[in-house]
Structures are given as structure tokens and as C-alpha cells.
Amino acid sequence: MIFVRHVMEEGNGDMAVVVMEQVMEEGNVDMAVVLMEQVMEDGNVHMEAVLMEQVMEDGNVHMEAVLMEQVMKDGNVHMEAVVMEQVMEDGNVHMKVVLMEQVMEDGNVHMKVVLMEHVIEEGNVHMEVVLMEHVMEEGNVHMEVVIVEQVMEEGNVCMEVVLMEHVMEEGNVHMEVVIVEQVMEEGNVHMEVVLMEQVMEDSNVRMEVVLMEQVMEDGNVHMEAVLMEQVMGKGGR
Structure with missing residues (x-):
């Protein structure tokens, strides 16, 4: 955990990607949550996109829900739109329901309209x-x-x-x-x-x-x- 924090704080993108892949492969939820928090706090859009791809590819529903919560808390509209597209493309009904609940709780009207367009188009x-x-x-x-x-x-x-x-x-x-x-x-x-x-x-x-x-x-x-x-x-x- 200390190593993960150190890599993130150091800001070495390549190392951070390697750590991310390791954590996801390992399936250590606690480590993945720490990693997510670090990436979100860091505000590095590239790293956030990489993290998102990793989580979605991994197909771990619990991790996807945690990521979603983080993104919604973060209030980054661009990142929320990316998560939405990923979840909709992924075709996982459970994740879509989780996303919907998150967006509705969040109270962001723009995000609700985007979600609606996605669902209706689909x-x-x-x-x-x-x-x-x-x-x-x-x-x-x-x-x-x-x-x-x-x-x-x-x-x-x-x-x-x-x-x-x-x-x-x-x-x-x-x-x-x-x-x-x-x-x-x-x-x-x-x-x-x-x-x-x-x-x-x-x-x-x-x-x-x-x-x-x-x-x-x-x-x-x-x-x-x-x-x-x-x-x-x-x-x-």
C-alpha cells in the first residue's frame, strides 16, 4: 500500500500504469480503492482514463461501482461522461442500474440528460x-x-x-x-x-x-x- 502511494505521489506515469495493472490482476479490492483515490486526488486525466479502462476490462462489478462513486464524488463532468459510455458499451445491466442510482443521487441535471440519451438510444x-x-x-x-x-x-x-x-x-x-x-x-x-x-x-x-x-x-x-x-x-x- 505504501509502495502504491509512493508511485502515485512520484507521478511516474509508466510506473503508475504498471502498478495499476498489477493491482487489477491481483484483484485486491482494498489496494484498488487506495489506487483509485490517489488517481482521483491527483487530477491526472490521462491516468484516470487508464484506470477506468483497467477497471472496465477487469469486469469486476464491485470495483466498477467503487470507481463510479469516486468519479461522481469528484464532480468531473468529462470523467462522468467517459464512465457512462464505458458502462453502456459494457452491457452489464447491474452496472447500468448502479450508474443510474449514482447519477440520480448526484443531482447533476446535465449528467441525467446524458444518461437518458444513452438509455433511450440503446x-x-x-x-x-x-x-x-x-x-x-x-x-x-x-x-x-x-x-x-x-x-x-x-x-x-x-x-x-x-x-x-x-x-x-x-x-x-x-x-x-x-x-x-x-x-x-x-x-x-x-x-x-x-x-x-x-x-x-x-x-x-x-x-x-x-x-x-x-x-x-x-x-x-x-x-x-x-x-x-x-x-x-x-x-x-
């Missing part, structure tokens, strides 16, 4: 649902709007339905209005019908009025007929 429905639950629980309206926009842009119908159910369950009127506007702008008839059914089941009169206004403004005769059927059907129940 198209992993399970991860998107986990992320969505985090954002909805957190109650950050700005982040909720960002996630709605991301999901709608992606055009994944399954995710849009999941998002809709989340928002409706949550009962956040502002978010419901945002979703209605997004769905109507998108012009996806199937999604509009699903939205309509959700709103009608929800029995939220205010949302029904908002939806109706949107459909009427939209001027889509087919949608107006569907809405009417929904309203009539509801009245008959």
Missing part, C-alpha cells in the same frame, strides 16, 4: 422503465419533460405506453398535458387512441377537456370520431 426497455421510475419518483418536472421528449422522439410505442401509464398513475396534471401535446404533435393515430383510452379510464375530467381541445384543434376527423365513441361509451357505462 433501446433497452427494462433500463428505460427503471430510469423513468427514478425520474418520476424524484418529481423533477424539468427532467420529466426531457424524458417525455426523448421517448416520443425515439418513437418506441411500447415505451410511450409505459410512460403514459406512469404519468397517469402519478396524477401530475402538468406532465399529462405535456404528454397529450407530444402525442398530438407526433400524429401517431395508434398512440392517440391509447392516450384517449388512458385518459377516459383515469376519469380525470380536466384531462378529458384538454384532450378534447387538442383533438378539435388538430382537426383530424377520424380522431374526433374515436374520441366521440370513447365519450359515448363512457357515458353508457
Whole structure:
């Protein structure tokens, strides 16, 4: 341990890389944590990148989680983005969940948006649902709007339905209005019908009025007929 500290303090890059490789191969978690702390404190971006590659290649989930915590504490946005890319490329679902929890706890809005873009691009429905639950629980309206926009842009119908159910369950009127506007702008008839059914089941009169206004403004005769059927059907129940 003293030797590791000495090499790091000395600032010899080649030696530090050798030590790093040794520690990782050895699988000594305590030593690896000390090494990580040293590298982060040192603020040497090159060494941090090398360390990260070592940890990710090693595939030790515990070590990756420790690295993530260190990077998040450090508050270095560049390093956080690198970690995120590594974790997403790595395809380890457990690590992605750990990353998500770290980013959400960290409260860094920029990092949350980056994470969201990664998850949405990747198209992993399970991860998107986990992320969505985090954002909805957190109650950050700005982040909720960002996630709605991301999901709608992606055009994944399954995710849009999941998002809709989340928002409706949550009962956040502002978010419901945002979703209605997004769905109507998108012009996806199937999604509009699903939205309509959700709103009608929800029995939220205010949302029904908002939806109706949107459909009427939209001027889509087919949608107006569907809405009417929904309203009539509801009245008959």
C-alpha cells in the first residue's frame, strides 16, 4: 500500500500504469480503492482514463461501482461522461442500474440528460422503465419533460405506453398535458387512441377537456370520431 502511494505521489506515469495493472490482476479490492483515490486526488486525466479502462476490462462489478462513486464524488463532468459510455458499451445491466442510482443521487441535471440519451438510444426497455421510475419518483418536472421528449422522439410505442401509464398513475396534471401535446404533435393515430383510452379510464375530467381541445384543434376527423365513441361509451357505462 505504501509502495502504491509512493508511485502515485512520484507521478511516474509508466510506473503508475504498471502498478495499476498489477493491482487489477491481483484483484485486491482494498489496494484498488487506495489506487483509485490517489488517481482521483491527483487530477491526472490521462491516468484516470487508464484506470477506468483497467477497471472496465477487469469486469469486476464491485470495483466498477467503487470507481463510479469516486468519479461522481469528484464532480468531473468529462470523467462522468467517459464512465457512462464505458458502462453502456459494457452491457452489464447491474452496472447500468448502479450508474443510474449514482447519477440520480448526484443531482447533476446535465449528467441525467446524458444518461437518458444513452438509455433511450440503446433501446433497452427494462433500463428505460427503471430510469423513468427514478425520474418520476424524484418529481423533477424539468427532467420529466426531457424524458417525455426523448421517448416520443425515439418513437418506441411500447415505451410511450409505459410512460403514459406512469404519468397517469402519478396524477401530475402538468406532465399529462405535456404528454397529450407530444402525442398530438407526433400524429401517431395508434398512440392517440391509447392516450384517449388512458385518459377516459383515469376519469380525470380536466384531462378529458384538454384532450378534447387538442383533438378539435388538430382537426383530424377520424380522431374526433374515436374520441366521440370513447365519450359515448363512457357515458353508457
